[in-house]
Amino acid sequence: MPDSARTVRLSGRTCGWLGLVEKDGVMRGFITDPAARGGLRLADDLPEPDPAADEVVVAVRAYAVNHDEANLIARRPDGWRPGQDVAGVVVRAAASGKGPAVGDRVVCYLDWEGWAERVAVPVHCTAVLDDRVSFEAAAALPIAGLTALRALRVGGAVLGRQVLITGATGGVGQYAVQLAAAAGARVTALVSSPEREAEARALGARHIVTSLDDAGLGPFHLILDGIGGPITAQAIRRIAPGGHLAWYGNIGGAAELNLADFYAQGWNAHIVGFISPVPEETKGEDLGILADLVADGRLTPLIGLTLDWAQTADAFEALAARTLRGKAVLRVT
Ligand SMILES: NC(=O)c1ccc[n+]([C@@H]2O[C@H](COP(=O)([O-])OP(=O)(O)OC[C@H]3O[C@@H](n4cnc5c(N)ncnc54)[C@H](OP(=O)(O)O)[C@@H]3O)[C@@H](O)[C@H]2O)c1
Incomplete structure (x- = not known):
């Protein structure tokens, strides 16, 4: 079944593009919790995204983890919501009319909150994916890929x-x-x-x-x-x-x-x-360059580990233990 035809839950409202209705405005996602393994707990009562005018809502299908996120998880207060490298499907377009449309498959470079069922994303942080790029490959791109691409420009x-x-x-x-x-x-x-x-x-x-x-x-x-x-x-x-x-x-x-x-x-x-998220306003443009190279077979993300998102702590342990090659990717199920 194509992703665009799957059921999505959206803020307790009718989801216009599929005519689906979902419940009660809550969703699952990771929050920081020092008592949990790896300092992360999968909560099931997070509020649905409340997008600004220039933000789309993305149903997350896969994400990747990065070293600095481990540092952030340790430093941020309890209940903070991590997650920067995300790929998924747009389930609500931006009210401003800018950016990708409902049903588009996208890759996103966020500041946080990406390890959840849905997330609001500024349109300038997204790039639309060709069908030849899997969600897993796309999720492996943002931080590491932009760092490499932009550092090479130096x-x-x-x-x-x-x-x-x-x-x-x-x-x-x-x-x-x-x-x-x-x-x-x-x-x-x-x-x-x-x-x-x-x-x-x-x-x-x-x-x-x-x-x-x-x-x-x-x-x-x-x-x-x-x-x-x-x-x-x-x-x-x-x-x-x-x-x-x-x-x-x-x-x-x-x-x-x-x-x-x-x-x-x-x-x-x-x-x-060097710092990869700067300039902020062209993150999506650069993600598009990387995603197109992947679609054309000229760039192949090296993915050393693919796990269910419930195993996010395992991915961080592999990263810290240096047993990983390339990226660790989590599938949101
Ligand atoms: N400035 C930015 O915007 C930005 C963006 C992304 C990442 N970073 C930082 O860049 C660093 C690397 O990130 P990454 O995602 O590429 O990490 P990674 O996936 O863990 O890769 C690190 C690489 O360095 C090697 N390595 C690790 N420790 C080493 C050591 N002590 N001596 C020699 N080689 C060593 C590893 O080799 P083995 O696999 O053989 O162990 C691996 O090939 C991290 O500190 C990360 O926080 C910064």
Whole structure:
């Protein structure tokens, strides 16, 4: 049965596009609860979304989890509602008339509240999906995909240029390798162990390394680094004069840099403290670029784990234990 023909529940009202009526204005979704495993509880009494004029309501079919969300779950007050990477079906169009229509399949990059049966989404944070893109593949795109896409832009044109991607088989890294290779870069992938080499090669990396010790590496026009720790200073020693390092994460700990690291060869090189949700107003446009690449078979989200949403805590445990390849995706059933 196509998704658009399935029953949806909507705010205790008639759902015009299907003529369905649903009950009592409540729905299921995750909230923070320190007493629950992973600090998350699936509540069944959340209020239905109350969309603003420029927001659509999306029935969520799949979502992905990210490291920073684990941090947010630990930091936010009880009852806070997480969830940023979402894919689903529009069940109410925006009152302003902008954005996707009822029945459209969409991918969304939210600030929160996405791990629920339905969520209100600003139209500029959505992109319509081609039928060739599954909800699971789409849900794996937003934060990691936009980070890779936008961080690659830091280096401008990369055709024929040397690009280094650290954490190359991770959530962001797998997209960065694929997108850089698709843009014509000569990609060097830094992986954590030789077992990851085949994966990195399959993603499109030309050269795969497990350390940056070799002084013959590079010089790199662009480096994408999500690891930090000692890796960042080592990477700077391999950067080209005037090159750029987009520094988007420090999952490996705080980095210590010395000016001398630039003097190895990277004179006047730049470090960009990178953050993926900026600019906010073109999130949907960039999601559309990624989703179209997936539809055309030019980008394949690496999904290491697909679970029912009741198992969201398991997904976070796999992420923390580094047993995951690529993304963990949850299906909303
Ligand atoms: N600035 C932003 O907007 C933004 C956006 C997205 C993510 N981030 C941050 O970027 C970081 C990476 O995110 P992600 O989603 O790609 O994470 P991920 O899916 O866990 O991938 C991390 C990658 O780094 C490798 N790795 C982890 N710890 C390492 C270490 N100590 N030394 C060497 N390699 C290590 C992992 O290798 P193995 O798989 O072999 O362990 C994996 O390939 C996180 O800190 C995240 O919070 C920031």
